[in-house]
Amino acid sequence: MTTTRARSVQHFIDGAFEDSADAQPIDRLAPATDEVVSIVQAGGAPEVARAVGAARAAFDEGPWPRMTGMERSIILGRVAELIDRDAAELAALDAEETGKPIRLAEGDIAGAAGLWRYAASLALTMSGSTYTSNGPDFTGLVLREPIGVVGLIVPWNFPALILSQKLPFALAAGCTAVVKPSELTSSSAQHLVRLAAEAGVPRGVIGMVVGDGRAGQAIAEADGIDLVSFTGSTATGRRVIAASTGNIKKLSLELGGNAANVVFADADLEDAAAGVVFGVNFNNGECCVSQPRLLVEDSIADDFVAEVARQTRMLRVGQPMDRTTDVGALIHAGHLQKVTSYIGGAADEGGEVIVGGTRVTDGLLARGQFVAPTVIDRVGPESAAFQDEIFGPVLTVTRFHDQDEAVRLANGVQYGLANSVWSKNVDTVLQVAKRLKSGTVYANTTIDAPPQMPFGGYKASGVGREMGQAGFEEFTELKSVNIRTGKRAASFAIRAGA
Numbered sequence: 001m002t003t004t005r006a007r008s009v010q011h012f013i014d015g016a017f018e019d020s021a022d023a024q025p026i027d028r029l030a031p032a033t034d035e036v037v038s039i040v041q042a043g044g045a046p047e048v049a050r051a052v053g054a055a056r057a058a059f060d061e062g063p064w065p066r067m068t069g070m071e072r073s074i075i076l077g078r079v080a081e082l083i084d085r086d087a088a089e090l091a092a093l094d095a096e097e098t099g100k101p102i103r104l105a106e107g108d109i110a111g112a113a114g115l116w117r118y119a120a121s122l123a124l125t126m127s128g129s130t131y132t133s134n135g136p137d138f139t140g141l142v143l144r145e146p147i148g149v150v151g152l153i154v155p156w157n158f159p160a161l162i163l164s165q166k167l168p169f170a171l172a173a174g175c176t177a178v179v180k181p182s183e184l185t186s187s188s189a190q191h192l193v194r195l196a197a198e199a200g201v202p203r204g205v206i207g208m209v210v211g212d213g214r215a216g217q218a219i220a221e222a223d224g225i226d227l228v229s230f231t232g233s234t235a236t237g238r239r240v241i242a243a244s245t246g247n248i249k250k251l252s253l254e255l256g257g258n259a260a261n262v263v264f265a266d267a268d269l270e271d272a273a274a275g276v277v278f279g280v281n282f283n284n285g286e287c288c289v290s291q292p293r294l295l296v297e298d299s300i301a302d303d304f305v306a307e308v309a310r311q312t313r314m315l316r317v318g319q320p321m322d323r324t325t326d327v328g329a330l331i332h333a334g335h336l337q338k339v340t341s342y343i344g345g346a347a348d349e350g351g352e353v354i355v356g357g358t359r360v361t362d363g364l365l366a367r368g369q370f371v372a373p374t375v376i377d378r379v380g381p382e383s384a385a386f387q388d389e390i391f392g393p394v395l396t397v398t399r400f401h402d403q404d405e406a407v408r409l410a411n412g413v414q415y416g417l418a419n420s421v422w423s424k425n426v427d428t429v430l431q432v433a434k435r436l437k438s439g440t441v442y443a444n445t446t447i448d449a450p451p452q453m454p455f456g457g458y459k460a461s462g463v464g465r466e467m468g469q470a471g472f473e474e475f476t477e478l479k480s481v482n483i484r485t486g487k488r489a490a491s492f493a494i495r496a497g498a
């Protein structure tokens with residue numbers, strides 16, 4: 001059903017918003033109501049080519065890479081202030097298009113502003129190094145330079161936040177960018193691009209092509225792009241790798257996850273139970289660091305699972321804009337179908353569904369894609385519900401005997417993005433943290449991502465890092481400049497060790 005208030009989402013190319021020349025736009029249905037809320041232009045290779053051309057010109061000839069770090073920092077800081085100014089509007093856009101609870105969307109926008117502020121500070125500190133050990137007549141400079149034009153491809157689950165994990169870091173380094181939000185959640189990106197222009201980011205520095213995978217594919221293939229920073233599923237990440245080989249572009253890939261919460265008997269069990277319930281249900285479970293696998297020491301398992309079940313039953317499934325909602329609507333009907341089929345599959349294999357397990361259709365919720373927060377006990381490690389990224393509010397429970405088994409189970413999936421360990425014994429915490437194959441380990445806590453900590457995956461969860469100094473440096477190249485002073489020695493004399 002189309003409503004009269006459906007928004008138009010357009011490309012932003014060389015400083016102007018525009019429609020596609022001929023492609024049919026994409027209708028975006030709000031997942032909580034099934035009403036069309038946005039009409040999104042469907043971009044492809046022609047729009048990407050023009051946006052890349054403008055970004056290339058802005059990089060090769062424009063002021064942005066030539067500004068001082070201070071000048072760029074001031075503009076990025078101004079964007080953060082404008083995000084604060086428009087926070088309510090941005091949060092409402094993301095809540096409506098993702099189906100996530102408004103309270104969480106507000107947290108995303110506050111986080112996004114924080115990322116622009118943090119990146120503004122990095123613009124001031126971009127630096128290389130100097131080697132005085134190259135010999136008395138040599139000084140070695142390692143220069144850090146912006147890598148060039150970057151393509152930034154963003155998923156739907158944290159639209160404004162994940163764009164802000166990429167764009168301000170690229171801009172801080174002096175890069176220019178072509179952005180592609182998810183076709184399901186493009187409205188906040190359109191608003192952010194507007195704010196960046198209002199803050200003084202020069203024309204052509206940021207381009208945006210909206211649309212589906214065809215626009216993403218064109219960015220991954222474009223020879224005028226030097227780096228693609230992609231966040232999305234591991235399956236699409238593989239396509240991006242294959243498409244990127246033409247000009248051997250650098251890739252930063254933030255892919256799928258399937259985290260475990262490892263709970264030992266000596267943990268603060270009340271705290272751990274609250275963390276487990278939050279870890280799997282946060283953002284409707286549609287979070288790359290979501291923690292859908294509870295691994296619990298068998299001596300406490302029955303009592304602990306009972307407490308987790310009790311807290312899960314208290315969660316409120318509801319409309320995204322209702323401030324009492326804990327779990328909102330899943331992103332679309334196909335995804336709801338996928339999540340419920342994993343629940344059915346686990347039950348068929350002997351898992352015991354002790355909470356939830358079904359779609360929620362009470363009253364107005366019948367129009368949207370709602371599923372009850374679910375706990376499935378006694379799920380084996382060979383089950384698809386244990387191995388795959390379900391991406392919904394579904395917790396599987398698996399028991400372990402000792403630390404070795406816990407680590408084996410936690411690491412026994414293709415992903416390696418994040419895991420949690422719960423124990424009051426510092427030996428256990430550190431031993432397990434070191435043995436877990438994931439880019440992040442939370443100890444006695446759960447999902448969090450401070451902007452100064454690098455974030456990324458081991459194994460099929462990706463390559464490269466976002467945020468932190470390491471995330472900033474992804475957008476740079478190093479150039480070694482070896483400077484000789486004084487007169488050069490004989491022509492073919494090669495210095496020892498050179």
Ligand code: NAD
Pocket residue numbers: 153154155156157158162180181182183211212213214215216217218220231232233234235236237239240253254255256257287288389417457461462
């Ligand atoms: P997706 O892979 O379907 O889409 C991600 C983006 O890629 C979208 O903008 C999409 O339009 C685009 N795309 C689709 N086909 C493409 C192609 N062939 N070439 C280039 N781009 C293409 O992912 P999604 O469903 O939007 O997001 C959910 C996934 O993202 C989950 O797997 C989740 O774990 C992952 N994710 C990872 C992180 C992380 O930091 N590691 C963060 C959030 C989400």
